[in-house]
Amino acid sequence: MQDAIIAIDFGTSNSAAAMLDGGRIRRIPIEDGAETLPTAVFFPIRKGGMKIGAAAAEALIDGEEGRYMRALKSVLGTSLVHEERLIGGKRRTVASIVTEFLIELKSRAEAATGHRFTRVLSGRPVHFHTRNPDRDAQAEADLRGCYLAAGFTDVDFLVEPEAAALASHGLADAGLGLIVDIGGGTSDFSVFRSGADGVDILANHGIRLGGTDFDHAVSMAHAMPALGHGGTLKREMGTGLLPVPNAVYSDLATWARIPFLYVPETRRMAQDMAKLATDRTAMKRLVTVLDEELGHELAFAVERGKIAANGGDGGMIGMGFIEPGLKRPVTPETLDAALMSYRADLLDAARETLAMAGVTPDRIGSVVLVGGSSLMGLVSSAATELCPTAALKRSDAFTAVVDGLALGTARLAQPA
Ligand SMILES: Nc1ncnc2c1ncn2[C@@H]1O[C@H](COP(=O)(O)OP(=O)(O)OP(=O)(O)O)[C@@H](O)[C@H]1O
Ligand SMILES: [Mg+2]
Missing domain, CATH: 3.30.420.40 (ATPase, nucleotide binding domain)
Structure with a gap:
């Protein structure tokens, strides 16, 4: 056997x-x-x-x-x-x-x-x-x-x-369907035909975009400004202000890159910036996060804020582990604004999948949503915009x- x-x-x-x-x-x-x-x-x-x-x-x-x-x-x-x-x-x-x-x-x-x-x-x-x-x-x-x-x-x-x-198979109605699988890292699409004997695949397509990118955008727009992102630095010599560099914040907002920030050079850079920052309080929070290795706690707080804001009433990014009482709100409106360009990318990729299959959107009978990030409101709204006549189904x-x-x-x- x-x-x-x-x-x-x-x-x-x-x-x-x-x-x-x-x-x-x-x-x-x-x-x-x-x-x-x-x-x-x-x-x-x-x-x-x-x-x-x-x-x-x-x-x-x-x-x-x-x-x-x-x-x-x-x-x-x-x-x-x-x-x-x-x-x-x-x-x-x-x-x-x-x-x-x-x-x-x-x-x-x-x-x-x-x-x-x-x-x-x-x-x-x-x-x-x-x-x-x-x-x-x-x-x-x-x-x-x-x-x-x-x-x-x-x-x-x-x-x-x-x-x-x-x-x-069995969940989607017989006929043509579209899978929309939005996970943590990628968005994947399949056009399929469901019949009595099973499922035929007509086209597969996907892009590198998922919940971790949503977390990144939410973090950059809501949490990182509290750590000095978007602020200015005084020049060490001369007058005038310089923008705070972006890279360290972008990495801190990226799940996979957080562990690689905990090195002496990055910590030293943050300490130097804290001396020169216009908003020293904010920049000292960045120093704390790097010194005390709080990047993942912050990313989890952002993810929770994203999910709560998606729930409708708005969420809160609690950052009390950085500084007592520190928090930033995420409202459905600020969430939408942070993720708007991603919604457009998802729509484009879904459209491209239909084109690859040679199928027009009105022929899709069922759109099946899969993956944790398909629970985001922007995903169902994009799916409905693309295929207004299709039945929206949720798989596990x-x-x-x-x-x-x-x-x-x-x-x-x-x-x-
Ligand atoms: N209720 C929810 N609302 C919105 N997003 C959610 C919810 N629950 C989980 N997520 C998000 O779903 C993502 C994880 O989904 P899932 O487990 O399907 O991904 P994955 O299969 O591991 O990733 P991939 O398939 O892209 O490799 C995370 O980014 C998480 O924040
Ligand atoms: Mg997955």
């Missing part, structure tokens, strides 16, 4: 595993009490090994000494993947960290099912990188390398929206892709 094939949705924000068991989807519990596991790691400095998932976030929130990392998938295909850095007291690369994450995931799945998994069907976005085929191919090669290093011997990929389309936001990957393993299991 052939080994069972594990389906893994290695997501920017959340990962999940499943398999086919007697022809039915069986989600594999790789995290206590949850169907998905945050794609996050924590390396304690002193004792104990790597923690992943919710335990990694708990270690961060508890203030345990060590290095927390999230959004590792967005680094695939870039030069950062194979660069060695001192992380958690040891020299590591992002590739080695993704590998360790996959080893742990594999071992949990094996413990939960009693199977030994050597074959994997992994999801991948249609494009890890927008309009950059070389980086895209490199990103898949990087991820494949990590699976191989983690002990898998057969590694296949299925694009994530196609997996979601397989899982939506966080598990549709892994379910579809599990269904996809059936095709691999067929003898050639």
Whole structure:
């Protein structure tokens, strides 16, 4: 008998595993009490090994000494993947960290099912990188390398929206449908035809845009000004003011780059700026965030503010861990303003997908929303604008892709 094939949705924000068991989807519990596991790691400095998932976030929130990392998938295909850095007291690369994450995931799945998994069907976005085929191919090669290093011997990929389309059979009405999968790192689209026998894919397309980019925009517009972003510096010599440089704020607002800011040069730069800033109070908060390594707490506060503001009444970015009482509001209006250009990008990409399939928007009967960021109001409003006559359906936001990957393993299991 052939080994069972594990389906893994290695997501920017959340990962999940499943398999086919007697022809039915069986989600594999790789995290206590949850169907998905945050794609996050924590390396304690002193004792104990790597923690992943919710335990990694708990270690961060508890203030345990060590290095927390999230959004590792967005680094695939870039030069950062194979660069060695001192992380958690040891020299590591992002590739080695993704590998360790996959080893742990594999071992949990094996413990939960009693199977030994050597074959994997992994999801991948249609494009890890927008309009950059070389980086895209490199990103898949990087991820494949990590699976191989983690002990898998057969590694296949299925694009994530196609997996979601397989899982939506029965949810979407018969006829033409559009998958809109907006996750943490990428937005992916599939045009499919649903019939009695299953689902045919007519076109796949995607762009590198997701909830982590929304977090970035929300942070730059709402949180970073409280840390001096957009302010001015006095000149060390002479008169006149200089704008505060942007890069450190942009990195601090980018989940995957936060750990790389905690180096002496960046801390020194912030201290120098604090001496020259017109708003010294704000700039000292930047110094505090870098010195006390509060970047991830800040990113979580921003993400919570984004989700609350999307809920309708407005949210608050609480930053009391930087300075008692510090907070900034996010209203539905300021959220819209921060994300407006992204809405246009999503619409363009969805339109392009329909054009690739040779289908006009009025022929789409169902738009199926998948992925955590599809819960953003701007996504459903863009979908309705594009296909006003289609029925808007919500698949299981966080598990549709892994379910579809599990269904996809059936095709691999067929003898050639
Ligand atoms: N209720 C919500 N409203 C808006 N956004 C949300 C909500 N819940 C989660 N998100 C966002 O959804 C994103 C994570 O979604 P998901 O788990 O589908 O991504 P992923 O599959 O890990 O990423 P990708 O598929 O892009 O690699 C995060 O950016 C998170 O902030
Ligand atoms: Mg996803």
